[in-house]
Amino acid sequence: MRGRSSRIDREVRGWLRGAPPPRWVRVLPVILLAGITVATLVSPDALDIGFLLGAIPPLAVLSYGPLATALLGALVVVVLNVPATRLNHPGYTDLLTISFVALLSVLVSYVRSRRDEQLTLERTVAKAVQQAVVPPLPKRVGAVGCAGLYQAAEHGTLVGGDFFDVREGPYGVRAVMADVQGHGLQTVTTVVSLLGAFREAVLDQPGLEAVAGRMDRRLTVDSAKVRHAELFATALLLEFSADLRSVRIVSCGNPAPVLLHAGRARVIGVPAGVPLGLGMPGVDPPKEVTVALEPGDRLFLASDGVWEARDSSGTFYPLVERLTGFAGAEPEELTGLVWADLAQHSGEIHDDTTMLVLTPLCSSG
Incomplete structure (x- = not known):
């Protein structure tokens, strides 16, 4: 990667x-x-x-x-x-x-x-x-294969508002993809805070909703210290079961993952909860969804920079259609193929672009 x-x-x-x-x-x-x-x-x-x-x-x-x-x-x-x-x-x-x-x-x-x-x-x-804030993603975390790609929108910078991480803890392998409000270097502090909250919660929070709650509290506290900060972030959290036959998903305003199954791609239906840090009273917390997995399944996560990319006529990038065409590619090649196709579709990219491919390696066990 x-x-x-x-x-x-x-x-x-x-x-x-x-x-x-x-x-x-x-x-x-x-x-x-x-x-x-x-x-x-x-x-x-x-x-x-x-x-x-x-x-x-x-x-x-x-x-x-x-x-x-x-x-x-x-x-x-x-x-x-x-x-x-x-x-x-x-x-x-x-x-x-x-x-x-x-x-x-x-x-x-x-x-x-x-x-x-x-x-x-x-x-x-x-x-x-960058390596201190977002270390290079290993090819494998526990029994889950990982392949990712990240490109900051601001030219000349290597760190932006998007980030992802995959960690193994006592409750299984957990992954996060998040998009912090804004672009460029001004988002680094928020990225560091959210990553720290996620990595701590992976170790001591038994539920995925509780992990999201820990990250939300961290961002709310940080925002309260800055006048008119209005910090918020969208996030997608995943947790693989011990036997890797299912994955639990929580969405905090982030686009849902795409399931690559039997050569086809489909978006997983996940209720989009409130973004982290908004703290809106009377709004229910994000709900967890469990999705069954079969041998050979892969999960493709992408940020708004991919989903909302448009060509000169205003047409959105057809990610699901393209993923179906690229379904036979290896996970390490898949992100590169999507990036090249995205650049051809949209020309100059104006948003942070983040992709993550997660592959359970022992689904048949």
């Missing part, structure tokens, strides 16, 4: 948003230098194209450090002074201009390299924070 998330992160950022430049950008200065040199050598007449060499040092800045940029700048000056190329005819205007551009490009490359080092350090710290 971690390798796929890193690859997808590079695809989302793009080379104009901090990802390494593509290969064609790196080789472009060399190709341009070689092309101009060859063109002038094979031409029977002098070609007044020396000015094109001035583009090579600035192009080098996009991919190379100051030493490589200086080397390419020096090669440009050498080519300008080779008599056979006749690029410095009739005067030295091109030579002086390009020499100045080359020196300036070396300076710019030095500044860019230093800033890239700082950005790399900041991303390393951000990854460390």
Whole structure:
């Protein structure tokens, strides 16, 4: 999961948003230098194209450090002074201009390299924070296989308002997927609080509704400390029975899971309770639903970023239909297939995107 998330992160950022430049950008200065040199050598007449060499040092800045940029700048000056190329005819205007551009490009490359080092350090710290807040999901928790994908909506960040976790405790394997109000770094504190409440409740709360109640209390207390905070979060909680032949589900305003059974996908009917943290008086707490499982069944959980994604015409992403088509894929591949199809359907994604696939591994026992 971690390798796929890193690859997808590079695809989302793009080379104009901090990802390494593509290969064609790196080789472009060399190709341009070689092309101009060859063109002038094979031409029977002098070609007044020396000015094109001035583009090579600035192009080098996009991919190379100051030493490589200086080397390419020096090669440009050498080519300008080779008599056979006749690029410095009739005067030295091109030579002086390009020499100045080359020196300036070396300076710019030095500044860019230093800033890239700082950005790399900041991303390393951000990854460390992400792993501390939401550690990498193991492939298996107890007797339940796990595969997940998470992409923050805010470009340049690795942590957002969505999170999931799967834990084994004295009452079985429990999982949570939640969506905190808002996006980006301002939601991290709330994510940490809810995750802590969930992990504690997994160990000491015998009922799934009580786990939801613990998380709701945590969010209500945190919200009370901040004036006009209005913090809330939707959540979906699951608990697998000891024999893995059933799963108990509680929804606090989160989209219901999809059951993948015998090559088909269907949404499980779960009453959507009140989101965590709202504390609305007179409203019943979320109700638990028990669903039978058969060997080979899988549960697919997705956030609003998947369910509510739309194309240019406003059509929602047909998740259930797509999952039926992808039903034969391995759990580790399923999230990647949905992500690629979602990106093609909707273009740019504007919401946190979270997916989790849970597979009971011993359903037949």
